[in-house]
Amino acid sequence: MSTSLTVDGLVKEYPVGGGLFRKSREIVHAVSDVSLSVAGGTTFGLVGESGCGKSSLGRTVAKLQSSTAGTIRLDDADITRVHGARLRGLRRRIQFVFQDPYASLNPRKSVRDTLAEPLAIHGLHRRSHSARVLELLEMVGLNPAHADRYPHEFSGGQRQRIGIARALAVEPEVIVLDEPVSALDVSVQAGVLNLLDDLQRDLGLTYLFIAHDLSVVRHLSDRVGVMYLGRLIEEAPVDLLYERPMHPYTQALLSAIPVPDPRIERARERIVLTGDVPSPVSPPSGCRFRTRCWKATDLCAAEVPGLIDRGDGHRVACHYPAERNVV
Numbered sequence: 001m002s003t004s005l006t007v008d009g010l011v012k013e014y015p016v017g018g019g020l021f022r023k024s025r026e027i028v029h030a031v032s033d034v035s036l037s038v039a040g041g042t043t044f045g046l047v048g049e050s051g052c053g054k055s056s057l058g059r060t061v062a063k064l065q066s067s068t069a070g071t072i073r074l075d076d077a078d079i080t081r082v083h084g085a086r087l088r089g090l091r092r093r094i095q096f097v098f099q100d101p102y103a104s105l106n107p108r109k110s111v112r113d114t115l116a117e118p119l120a121i122h123g124l125h126r127r128s129h130s131a132r133v134l135e136l137l138e139m140v141g142l143n144p145a146h147a148d149r150y151p152h153e154f155s156g157g158q159r160q161r162i163g164i165a166r167a168l169a170v171e172p173e174v175i176v177l178d179e180p181v182s183a184l185d186v187s188v189q190a191g192v193l194n195l196l197d198d199l200q201r202d203l204g205l206t207y208l209f210i211a212h213d214l215s216v217v218r219h220l221s222d223r224v225g226v227m228y229l230g231r232l233i234e235e236a237p238v239d240l241l242y243e244r245p246m247h248p249y250t251q252a253l254l255s256a257i258p259v260p261d262p263r264i265e266r267a268r269e270r271i272v273l274t275g276d277v278p279s280p281v282s283p284p285s286g287c288r289f290r291t292r293c294w295k296a297t298d299l300c301a302a303e304v305p306g307l308i309d310r311g312d313g314h315r316v317a318c319h320y321p322a323e324r325n326v327v
Contacts, residue, residue, distance in 0.1 A: 002040030002204040003074050003093070003173035005061070010034045010070035012053070012060045016281065028280050030056040032230040033070070035307070038174075038223075040075075043200065043207040045221030045238070047214055047253070051277060053230040054210045055099075055178050061208060062096040062176040063087060074174060092122055095167035099179040101159035105151040111137070111162055112147040118169045136165040141195060157188035161195065168199070174206045181216060193220055215257050218242060223313075226250045229288040230280055232307060236314040246310060246321040248293050249273075255326040269326055287319065295320045 012031035030053045038044040046054045060067050063079065071080045074093055082090050098104035105114060115133045119125050125132040134144040140161040151159055160180060167175055177196070181189040197220060199205060211217050217224055218238055225235040226249065234247040245251045252271040259265045275292045278284055287305050290296040299319050307317040 002042075003206055004040045005038040005044075005094075005174050005206055005208065006071075006073040007037070007057075007061060008035050008071045008073075010057065010060060010072065011068040012056050012065070013068045026281050029230050029283055030280060031060065032283075034227075034230075034232045035070075036225055036232060036235065038206055038208060040206050041200065041204050042222040043209050043220050045217035045224040046208060046210045046227060047212060047217050047224065048227035049277060050212060051229075051280065052227040053280070054212075054227050057227070058176045058178050058208060058210045059096070062094055063090060064096060088122075092170045093172055094174040094176065095170065095172040097160075097163050097167050097175060097177045097180050099182060101156065101163045101183070102151060104163055105159060107151050110148050110150055111142075111154075114151075114162065115147075115166055115169055118166060122170050124170060132169070136169055139168060139199070140165045141191075155188075157184050157192060160184065160192055164192075164195070164199075168203075172205070174208070176208045176210070178210045179212065180209075182211065182213065189216065196220060214242075214253055226253070229278060229283050231288055231317065233289065233317045234315065235307070237312070240312060240314055243325070244314075244323045245326065246314065246316045246323055247289075247318050248295055249289050251324045251326050271326065287317075 010031055011033060014028040014030060016026045016028055034057060036044060046057065048054050059065050061072055063082065067080060071078055073079065079090055112133050115136050116129045119129050119132060133147055137144045137147060142158060142161055154162065181192050184192065200207060209217065209220055221238045223235065224238050224241045225232050226247065228249050234241065234250045241250065242254065245254055252273050255269055255271040259268060273292045278288065278291055284291050285301055286303050287300040290300040305317045305319050307315045309315050310321060
């Protein structure tokens with residue numbers, strides 16, 4: 001049975017500045033009261049501009065860093081405050097795939113040693129490390145005969161497959177994927193996305209898939225959430241969000257996706273946002289998107305909009321939500 005992931009009221013803040021004898025009073029509000037649920041065996045796509053907090057959320061969920069507040073659960077198990085030996089055991093259940101495959105691999109270790117390391121740490125397949133390594137390479141579409149090669153001898157797409165194989169080594173239930181194809185060519189992206197789809201189907205994996213490219217997220221996700229400046233501002237089943245977006249920010253993001261047909265592309269609406277993304281150190285009061293929103297009123301400055309279900313599991317955090325076809 002596949003494992004579900006539930007995040008409730010998650011907050012992650014970082015102190016900035018300061019010095020050796022002086023504590024900083026400034027705080028980066030990277031993740032602010034985010035709640036989401038990923039059903040077992042499904043993919044939740046998390047999208048947003050650079051700096052919106054999606055990677056911080058992913059790293060916090062995967063326990064690569066501690067949370068400031070909120071809870072994280074795998075099925076009914078609260079993993080929020082797990083430390084020490086229990087945290088090592090948790091690593092088997094939830095794994096992380098990084099954006100830059102080359103930076104996440106040790107250039108001095110062969111692929112064989114890279115994949116055998118987590119097996120040794122967790123005491124898995126003690127009598128058959130070599131056989132398991134070859135099996136993992138086959139699972140991700142790589143030639144087992146290349147197990148003794150080093151990272152620099154592989155292409156970017158192949159290195160990302162090695163990163164995925166390393167995550168699979170400990171037989172996890174949940175994988176957080178932080179922009180796993182953003183550094184790859186389009187043709188290579190398709191192969192990696194198809195691999196992730198096949199692995200999910202074969203192994204019953206649960207994915208939190210983080211990306212800034214809405215067109216990439218659509219092909220893999222069951223539900224999609226949109227983040228802006230640390231907050232989740234819209235969430236819905238994938239087709240509903242793309243066909244009937246209700247938050248102005250989501251509408252602007254979708255309108256920026258190019259359409260292959262030149263006639264449709266010339267005729268379609270394009271929403272251009274004005275101004276810059278505010279600083280996460282001092283985010284705007286009320287709705288954080290209001291400084292760039294054409295619908296903003298005094299209410300938007302005074303009150304934070306709740307993430308309210310508008311029907312069919314479509315949650316929107318906006319005082320003036322309205323459907324708008326922009327694709």
